[in-house]
Amino acid sequence: MDFASQNLTAGQLNAIVKKLGGEDGAMRFLRGEIVVAVPTPPAFSIWKTVKLGTGKKNADDYRSAISQARMKIGNWGNDILGKPAFTVSETEVDLDLVVVRVLDLGFKDGAYSQVIITKALDLGLQLCPAEVGPALRLEYRDQPKGEWLVIGMEPITGSDGHPYVFHVAHDHDERWLHGSHGYPVNFWHADYRFVFVRPKE
Numbered sequence: 001m002d003f004a005s006q007n008l009t010a011g012q013l014n015a016i017v018k019k020l021g022g023e024d025g026a027m028r029f030l031r032g033e034i035v036v037a038v039p040t041p042p043a044f045s046i047w048k049t050v051k052l053g054t055g056k057k058n059a060d061d062y063r064s065a066i067s068q069a070r071m072k073i074g075n076w077g078n079d080i081l082g083k084p085a086f087t088v089s090e091t092e093v094d095l096d097l098v099v100v101r102v103l104d105l106g107f108k109d110g111a112y113s114q115v116i117i118t119k120a121l122d123l124g125l126q127l128c129p130a131e132v133g134p135a136l137r138l139e140y141r142d143q144p145k146g147e148w149l150v151i152g153m154e155p156i157t158g159s160d161g162h163p164y165v166f167h168v169a170h171d172h173d174e175r176w177l178h179g180s181h182g183y184p185v186n187f188w189h190a191d192y193r194f195v196f197v198r199p200k201e
């Protein structure tokens with residue numbers, strides 16, 4: 001590797017030498033006596049599979065279905081559900097979902113939305129289509145009380161001009177489809193849980 005082409009500073013090179021155990025460790029590395037292992041990305045188990053394209057044509061179909069299931073839609077969840085950016089799949093598709101805590105992504109002190117999303121994508125996960133929010137709300141009828149799941153998705157701009165993402169919650173004996181702030185700099189503590197798509201193998 002041409003270190004100069006990678007724009008490494010003298011300070012960064014010095015830090016690398018320290019990581020290798022000083023000058024002696026760096027020389028052992030160059031002789032092939034030390035092997036630097038690249039961490040293997042975590043394997044994410046499929047948590048739930050949701051089906052999109054099941055006949056619902058628009059936001060009103062989801063509103064009706066959620067109401068009939070005796071579930072609730074919060075004000076901001078309802079608002080972004082009705083925006084043009086919310087679309088419904090025209091073809092039937094199964095999506096494998098995973099649930100990961102911010103801590104599981106390596107952020108023990110929490111992290112900002114954009115950092116969380118970037119890390120999840122780097123680990124091979126994908127953003128959810130916005131439709132996963134209401135579809136998951138309908139299918140996840142046995143959600144434990146107190147659970148609160150943020151949908152990892154492209155934010156939708158609400159009527160107040162602020163970006164929002166869906167979250168699916170069981171709160172106060174009611175099962176909700178809510179909307180949460182979707183700013184890139186929105187901070188989430190380590191125990192918050194996000195839903196992403198795991199690509200088909």
